[in-house]
Amino acid sequence: MAFGSILSTVDGMWDLITGGKEYQSQELMLNRLDGYTDTVPSSVMTFPKYGDCYGELRIESADIKAPLYYGDNDKLLKKGVCQYIGTMFIGSGTTVLISGHNNTYLHTLGEVEVGDKIEIDTNYGNYVYEVGSVTIEKANDSSWYNLDADHENLELYTCYPFDALGITRYRFCVGAKYVSGPKILYNE
Template sequence: MKKAFPLFIIAAGLLLIGYGVWKVVDTNQKTAEALEEAKLAAGHPKTQKNKEKDAQKASFKPKAGEAVGVLEIPKINAELPIVEGTDADDLEKGVGHYKESYYPNENGQIVLSGHRDTVFRRTGELKKGDQLKILLPYGSFQYKIEKMKIVDKNDTSIITLQHKKEELILTTCYPFSYIGNAPKRYIIYGKRI
């Protein structure tokens, strides 16, 4: 009995490690698939005529779980799919767009969330002044990081859904190296340029 217990612990540990590796590989695969879908959805905004862009904006009504565009973060060489929704399944595919928030050109708060250990793994490297770019079927939109802050995970004051000025907000869990459910959130604010 005493000899079997250490073997049981080792086997359980190997199973946990195997599950963790499988989750990382699965999430990376889903993100890669969503990125391809997002690139197709975003098309080539620079080559479209204004009338086409206006028509696409008017008909832009993404469904939950749908890859709708791309978030580019040049400083960290990131090209991330934007997926409609922030449910667990949505966040496995990429950066989730908070359903009730706005999109570019809607003059409101745009809220994008992602996991700190997948799509937003390197967001801690970003600094004030760095640029962010959103590519959607109806255009390309650039933002400059204005500030960052860390808040408690239960702080709901970040998402105001204000409709007075366009503002990009990226959210992820914090600390970045924390194992388990992180106690804080890392918030990045971007201003349209």
């Protein structure tokens, strides 16, 4: 058991060194829908349930490519980047909050700069956001995100410092504005 624990620690340290898990494809995504660029009627969408992989997030400038899960419990955060279910689905015209671990998929988030593009392919449309802010915020300070926003925007965060272990007081936050992607028509 001790030997197994040692191996687990070494494995974790290796992830820290190498930047984490490798992710190869979008095959995890459920019931992919193509062809909707400006709007998408909700009646044709397959909405994710808690725990579903429903997209892929990419930030080319930081060499980030990660599966996107709906829900953000500990188990899901080990598998990819995760959307908090207290924010609406991407394309709903309000704030989307996504998080990921600082020693796996978002290990290089610190390389993101204002103006960089964030792409999120979902099972109902492909979205592009442009980074507008990169800040370090306190985890218990809610002023850096606005769940009541009336415009589509993305807030992406991970624990800071990047090499910290365990619970940290700060979050590395990337705020991005909507550029393109289908708006969900909930009444159609």
